[in-house]
Amino acid sequence: MKKIIIATKNKGKAKDFEALFGPLGYEVLTLHDVADDMDVEETGTTFEENALLKATALANRLQTMVIADDSGLEIDALDGRPGIYSARYAGEEKSDEANIDKVLEELKDIKESERTARFVCAIAVVSPTSEPFTVRGTCEGVIASERKGTNGFGYDPIFFVPSENKMMAELTAEEKGAISHRGNALQLLAANLDNLVGKA
Numbered sequence: 001m002k003k004i005i006i007a008t009k010n011k012g013k014a015k016d017f018e019a020l021f022g023p024l025g026y027e028v029l030t031l032h033d034v035a036d037d038m039d040v041e042e043t044g045t046t047f048e049e050n051a052l053l054k055a056t057a058l059a060n061r062l063q064t065m066v067i068a069d070d071s072g073l074e075i076d077a078l079d080g081r082p083g084i085y086s087a088r089y090a091g092e093e094k095s096d097e098a099n100i101d102k103v104l105e106e107l108k109d110i111k112e113s114e115r116t117a118r119f120v121c122a123i124a125v126v127s128p129t130s131e132p133f134t135v136r137g138t139c140e141g142v143i144a145s146e147r148k149g150t151n152g153f154g155y156d157p158i159f160f161v162p163s164e165n166k167m168m169a170e171l172t173a174e175e176k177g178a179i180s181h182r183g184n185a186l187q188l189l190a191a192n193l194d195n196l197v198g199k200a
């Protein structure tokens, strides 16, 4: 089976990637499988820079092609926050629950029509034999005032997707992949994925 290595430790993200890559015939491996000790500091100022930092560190170590995803939630009423700080918005312990609580508190006086937001996902592809590059996907939505749904991860329980009339956390991984920022970014890669990975 063809393998794709993703420089992530986020199990929710890995599940999203499995739903996206599985049907294309790929087995998904993550940092937990190939370099459990690795922890790359996300010092970039954009999603793209951070995705490149994570992918480059692992590609250098393994000397093979890897991809990384840096993603987050941009809320218009918060001037784009939490943005690249989405994972650690409520503190370094990276708690999805605390992050959601913080966002809901900050938006408590904001009316629904002004709660627009988008998920952003930058995927970096880095290989020892070709130039690194990134693609970006987005997904527009509205921040709800309370949690609903148990699928997905991160901010999915408060992210309402108008096109589906559901919260992101109410979608199956497959349904999410069809409309999500991650799915949209991957669409841009899919055409030349086999060329990038080889047929191994």
Ligand SMILES: O=P(O)(O)OP(=O)(O)OP(=O)(O)OC[C@H]1O[C@@H](n2cnc3c(O)ncnc32)[C@H](O)[C@@H]1O
Binding pocket: 007, 008, 009, 010, 013, 042, 069, 070, 071, 072, 073, 086, 087, 088, 099, 119, 152, 153, 154, 155, 156, 180, 182
């Ligand atoms: O860096 P890695 O190891 O990949 O894992 P991470 O969780 O730290 O990932 P990021 O640095 O890219 O931060 C992304 C954060 O943005 C949020 N996020 C990204 N994509 C999401 C999605 O599809 N659904 C809900 N929240 C998402 C969530 O809080 C993530 O922790």
Ligand SMILES: [Mg+2]
Binding pocket: 042, 087
């Ligand atoms: Mg991270």
